[in-house]
Amino acid sequence: GENVEQHPSTLSVQEGDSAVIKCTYSDSASNYFPWYKQELGKRPQLIIDIRSNVGEKKDQRIAVTLNKTAKHFSLHITETQPEDSAVYFCAGGGSNYKLTFGKGTLLTVNP
Amino acid sequence: DGGITQSPKYLFRKEGQNVTLSCEQNLNHDAMYWYRQDPGQGLRLIYYSQIVNDFQKGDIAEGYSVSREKKESFPLTVTSAQKNPTAFYLCASSTGQGAFYEQYFGPGTRLTVT
Numbered sequence: 001g002e003n004v005e006q007h008p009s010t011l012s013v014q015e016g017d018s019a020v021i022k023c024t025y026s027d028s029a030s031n032y033f034p035w036y037k038q039e040l041g042k043r044p045q046l047i048i049d050i051r052s053n054v055g056e057k058k059d060q061r062i063a064v065t066l067n068k069t070a071k072h073f074s075l076h077i078t079e080t081q082p083e084d085s086a087v088y089f090c091a092g093g094g095s096n097y098k099l100t101f102g103k104g105t106l107l108t109v110n111p
Numbered sequence: 112d113g114g115i116t117q118s119p120k121y122l123f124r125k126e127g128q129n130v131t132l133s134c135e136q137n138l139n140h141d142a143m144y145w146y147r148q149d150p151g152q153g154l155r156l157i158y159y160s161q162i163v164n165d166f167q168k169g170d171i172a173e174g175y176s177v178s179r180e181k182k183e184s185f186p187l188t189v190t191s192a193q194k195n196p197t198a199f200y201l202c203a204s205s206t207g208q209g210a211f212y213e214q215y216f217g218p219g220t221r222l223t224v225t
Contacts, residue, residue: 006153093211098167103153
């Protein structure tokens with residue numbers, strides 16, 4: 001089955017800096033890669049996703065890149081703000097329509 | 112945030128008892144999912160259902176059972192066979208079949224078994 005590795009497990013940045021979280025996946029048949037944000041005590045919410053026919057996708061301060069050959073994808077957050085502090089999860093999904101999640105990255109943005 | 116609910120928010124049970132967690136959605140979504148969240152482990156898929164009266168095992172289905180008799184409901188039973196049932200359980204739903212769409216999560220149920 002699919003295996004998704006996520007790094008780093010914790011990330012601390014200064015407000016205004018950029019943050020990058022990386023994930024690798026094992027199943028070459030995977031074709032959908034979402035990123036979820038979970039604030040403390042709240043439910044996970046989708047922030048951005050990318051499909052395998054696209055190499056990069058941007059939404060304001062958030063971008064995701066996908067390298068299918070290397071089987072890795074990354075989340076980039078620019079101009080970080082304290083409200084970006086949360087746990088971020090990457091996931092990968094393929095033909096069986098189930099998602100496999102990474103273990104999460106705790107991002108702390110220091111004012 | 113509305114549209115998918117889980118109850119109760121906290122649940123306490125004695126070891127050896129089965130317990131059923133509720134998940135209801137009014138989003139008219141076809142697909143529903145159950146995940147288990149443990150500290151440092153991410154979200155692990157227990158069971159999922161793409162259509163009424165059909166469901167598939169996820170990665171950690173042992174000791175759990177589900178039913179999908181109605182489109183809006185996907186209850187999860189944690190049986191006494193589950194060796195380590197204390198965890199945070201999240202239900203999710205998504206629209207459509209045969210493709211990936213955004214999963215909407217419920218608020219979760221924290222189960223403690225002693």
